[in-house]
Amino acid sequence: MNGLTLSPVFGWIISPLLAALVIAAAIGHVMWMTSRRHVDATKATYVRRILAAVTIAVMLVTPGTVRVTQSKAVNTTDVFIAVDITGSMAVADAHYGSSATITRIEAARKAVADITALYPDASFAAVGFGTSGTLDVPLTPDAQAITNWAEALTLEPTSSSAGSNLDKAIDPLLTTMKSAHDQHPDDTMLVYYISDGEQTSTKTRRTFSSLRAYADDAVAVGVGSTKGGRIPQIDSTGAIRSDKFVTDPTTKQPGVSMLDEKSLKTIADEMSGSYVHADADRTLGSQDAKTTSKDYRMANTHQDRERVVPLVWPFAILLTLLLAWEAVDWARTSRRLL
Structure with a gap:
């Protein structure tokens, strides 16, 4: 008003x-x-x-008048973020900028917050992947929507898990990036893939090289440790059960999940990107924002924006x-x- x-x-x-x-x-x-x-x-x-x-x-x-608009100047950089939501992301063996031990999904949330801060006025899309891949947030200039999405992420329940497959993010990413490219072919497109790199599915993983058709740069972000940790069970609400752990059907012992850096480095190479291991000493920062557009365009948003016009x-x-x-x-x- x-x-x-x-x-x-x-x-x-x-x-x-x-x-x-x-x-x-x-x-x-x-x-x-x-x-x-x-x-x-x-x-x-x-x-x-x-x-x-x-x-x-x-x-x-x-004195001035307050005007409410739904348009803003948007940087022509489109950032596509994919986050692993499989049960292994509940393992508490991760660090992010400090020595405090946190779960891998918490480290992923912190990484998402840093990514949105790296690209002011850019547009963002968010994909969650596990048993399947889903475009949770379509491309939007509202960075807060991406941060809220990351904070609300829940992991797949243990009862419905059928083994993690790292390529489940490909289809929603590829479809969304193609659509964005068709609408704005001159945009700069970036991909951030956040995971522990562990694949437990027996299916052969598909290559991420198809994303190179649209991605100007890509970063695979590893969360967790190579030492690994026990996998807690996830109940039907997505809550982490710290008192119950997934049992390895082969050994009948609590299952252990470890960060697979080799797998993530391979994915990064397939996207012609780079690999970053987020830990106590390494977080996502300006050194990771190498490819950013300097152009802007006007775009409509779903968020009302107030500005004061001097009178x-x-x-x-x-x-x-x-x-x-x-x-x-x-x-x-x-x-x-x-």
Whole structure:
């Protein structure tokens, strides 16, 4: 909804202080003039000068109108993020920028937050993959929607898991990237693939090389450790059961999942990208944002955006008229004194 507001040109401390000083100076000037016996000023002179001071004070606090739009300037960089949501991502053997041990999915969430921060004003799409791959968030310039998606990610229940297959992200990524390329063929497209690299399915993994047709750059991000850890069970709500673990059907012992860096490096090579192991000393940063477009375009968003439009022109016109009046009055007075 549109409305009136104040947006001080020099901030909420300096602008009100300057406005108060201008008005105080005008009042002090009038009081000094009226205390003198022989002056040529009239009541109209005092009123005019007080009005001019008030007008300047109002301009300093800068009145404006609030306008709500659903458009913004969007960088022509499209970032596609795929996150592994298989049960092994619940293993608590990961680190991300600190020595604190967290689950792999928590490390993935932190990585997603860093990715959105790396590309201000870019567009993002999000894919979750496990038993199947799903486009959870279509391409959008709303980075907060991607962060919210990552925070709300739940892992696949142990009861419905049929073994992880790392290529389940290919189809939703390929379809979404092709659609984006058809609409904006000059956009720069980036892929971030976040996983522990473990494949337990007996099916042969498909190659990620098909994404090279659209991806300008790609990063495979490994979370977890090569030492590995026990896999907790995931209940039907997606909650991690820290007291129950998945049993290896072969050994009848709690199953152990380990980060497979070799697999992730191979995936990175297939996309003509690079591999990053996120750990206590390595997080996603500016060194990973090598390919970014410098162009922008206007796009509509689902999120309302408020912007303040300064409304000072009426006061500028009034001040100009008051100053012109002052100049005319000063000229008349000067002629009488000659």
